[in-house]
Amino acid sequence: MSVELNKKLNDSKFTRWMALGVVAFTMMAAYFVNDVMAPLKTMLEGQLGWGSTDFGFYTGAYSFLNVFFLMLIWGGLILDRFGIRFTGKLAAILMVFGTALQYYGITELADSNSVYFGYKAGVFISSVGYSIFGVGAEVAGITVTKLIAKWFKGKEMATAMGVQVALARIGSQAAYTLAIPVAKSFHLDTPVLIGLVLLVGGLIAFFAFSVLDKKLDKQIKDDKTSVDEEKFSIKDVGAILSNPGFWLIALLCVLFYSCVFPFQKFATELMVSKYGIDADFAGSIVGLPALGALILTPVFGSLVDSKGKADNIMIIGAAMLIFVHLTYSIPSINGWWVATVLMIILGIAFSLVPSAMWPSVAKIFPAHQLGTAYALIFFIQNIGLWGVPNLIGWIQKEFCISETINGVNQYDYTIPMLVFTGFATLSLVIGLLLKVANKKYGYGLEKANIEKK
Numbered sequence: 001m002s003v004e005l006n007k008k009l010n011d012s013k014f015t016r017w018m019a020l021g022v023v024a025f026t027m028m029a030a031y032f033v034n035d036v037m038a039p040l041k042t043m044l045e046g047q048l049g050w051g052s053t054d055f056g057f058y059t060g061a062y063s064f065l066n067v068f069f070l071m072l073i074w075g076g077l078i079l080d081r082f083g084i085r086f087t088g089k090l091a092a093i094l095m096v097f098g099t100a101l102q103y104y105g106i107t108e109l110a111d112s113n114s115v116y117f118g119y120k121a122g123v124f125i126s127s128v129g130y131s132i133f134g135v136g137a138e139v140a141g142i143t144v145t146k147l148i149a150k151w152f153k154g155k156e157m158a159t160a161m162g163v164q165v166a167l168a169r170i171g172s173q174a175a176y177t178l179a180i181p182v183a184k185s186f187h188l189d190t191p192v193l194i195g196l197v198l199l200v201g202g203l204i205a206f207f208a209f210s211v212l213d214k215k216l217d218k219q220i221k222d223d224k225t226s227v228d229e230e231k232f233s234i235k236d237v238g239a240i241l242s243n244p245g246f247w248l249i250a251l252l253c254v255l256f257y258s259c260v261f262p263f264q265k266f267a268t269e270l271m272v273s274k275y276g277i278d279a280d281f282a283g284s285i286v287g288l289p290a291l292g293a294l295i296l297t298p299v300f301g302s303l304v305d306s307k308g309k310a311d312n313i314m315i316i317g318a319a320m321l322i323f324v325h326l327t328y329s330i331p332s333i334n335g336w337w338v339a340t341v342l343m344i345i346l347g348i349a350f351s352l353v354p355s356a357m358w359p360s361v362a363k364i365f366p367a368h369q370l371g372t373a374y375a376l377i378f379f380i381q382n383i384g385l386w387g388v389p390n391l392i393g394w395i396q397k398e399f400c401i402s403e404t405i406n407g408v409n410q411y412d413y414t415i416p417m418l419v420f421t422g423f424a425t426l427s428l429v430i431g432l433l434l435k436v437a438n439k440k441y442g443y444g445l446e447k448a449n450i451e452k453k
């Protein structure tokens with residue numbers, strides 16, 4: 001009887017998964033907007049005169065405010081201080097505002113001749129918008145990760161994180177698949193407009209989730225058996241930073257993701273220029289990892305929940321990435337099917353590492369430090385998401401222009417792919433060190449998540 005009385009919203013399987021579905025929609029819209037401009041790189045160069053450095057600057061802008069104005073750190077502190085609902089709403093509003101500004105940059109300012117800080121007005125304002133969007137998207141990301149840790153504690157936590165990431169990847173896949181055909185059928189800016197509409201839907205979805213979350217908080221408060229969660233204090237930042245597990249996860253995260261997200265942003269062009277894949281179809285190939293992750297991330301997540309072995313899974317994922325990027329770098333291997341198979345392998349790696357890495361953070365840190373821990377890890381990851389596209393854009397401009405057709409540069413991707421291979425190799429080394437640290441400090445990364453009844 002008392003068990004029934006203490007039943008909370010998240011004890012019902014249906015309700016906790018429904019709550020996850022609602023916030024997952026917000027993240028799906030965020031991932032759509034995040035990736036929707038990437039397949040348009042060549043069209044942006046042809047129609048708006050955006051060169052590779054402009055594109056690299058714009059792509060890196062996603063992380064600019066997060067890195068240089070420490071927005072992610074503030075976001076994490078706000079999350080641990082003011083909670084999931086406030087932070088999530090704030091993040092969703094920032095995403096809508098940033099995307100609206102980005103849209104303005106590629107519509108109203110498309111033909112402007114003004115130059116700000118050495119960049120065309122359209123490039124600069126779109127980048128400012130994308131930067132604001134990036135703050136919202138990253139803060140939404142840590143908020144959702146923390147809310148899953150809260151709603152799924154002692155339950156299917158890694159599966160839930162996997163499902164959320166998988167659903168978000170539908171947004172990425174849709175962006176990569178639809179951007180070029182939609183831009184060709186309508187207008188170059190239409191894909192961004194679609195993203196803006198989706199984000200407004202995502203904002204409404206987060207408000208709906210907040211109603212459920214408020215109810216859950218009340219139940220937790222009323223439940224005499226639930227243990228009061230320790231409040232976050234600024235001293236926790238020191239505790240997080242002095243934990244070797246934090247640095248290893250953060251380094252693995254920045255290195256691994258630096259060879260996935262920034263690579264994908266340039267990959268549509270790689271598919272067309274090196275592998276001769278039709279431009280209308282190239283985005284769908286680049287979206288394959290997202291599609292694969294849709295199925296595989298929850299599968300690997302439930303494996304981590306039931307069997308553990310997160311440490312080994314991260315190592316295998318990193319090793320696969322070395323193979324993929326090294327093969328992409330070899331000039332004589334240029335069959336379209338090789339490019340496709342490699343993208344599928346990248347998709348498997350891209351499912352293995354996140355499904356093991358994100359739940360591992362929840363094992364290393366207590367609940368009240370989680371928001372800040374995720375924020376600090378995302379912060380370090382964002383240094384890569386800012387620096388790597390800028391680096392690749394610069395390398396392309398300086399060393400990789402192979403020819404110019406109708407004023408549009410063609411790029412050779414050998415050096416950029418070797419750079420990505422280097423990052424992947426370092427991520428493997430860090431994965432191995434994490435395994436050693438796991439043994440030494442007893443994080444329990446090899447253990448299953450689901451509590452045995």
Ligand SMILES: C[C@H](NC(=O)[C@@H](N)CCCCN)C(=O)O
Nearest residue numbers: 031034138141165261354378381
């Ligand atoms: C959960 C994880 N998210 C991130 O790493 C974000 N910091 C960056 C998201 C960028 C999306 N293109 C993930 O997506 O695996």
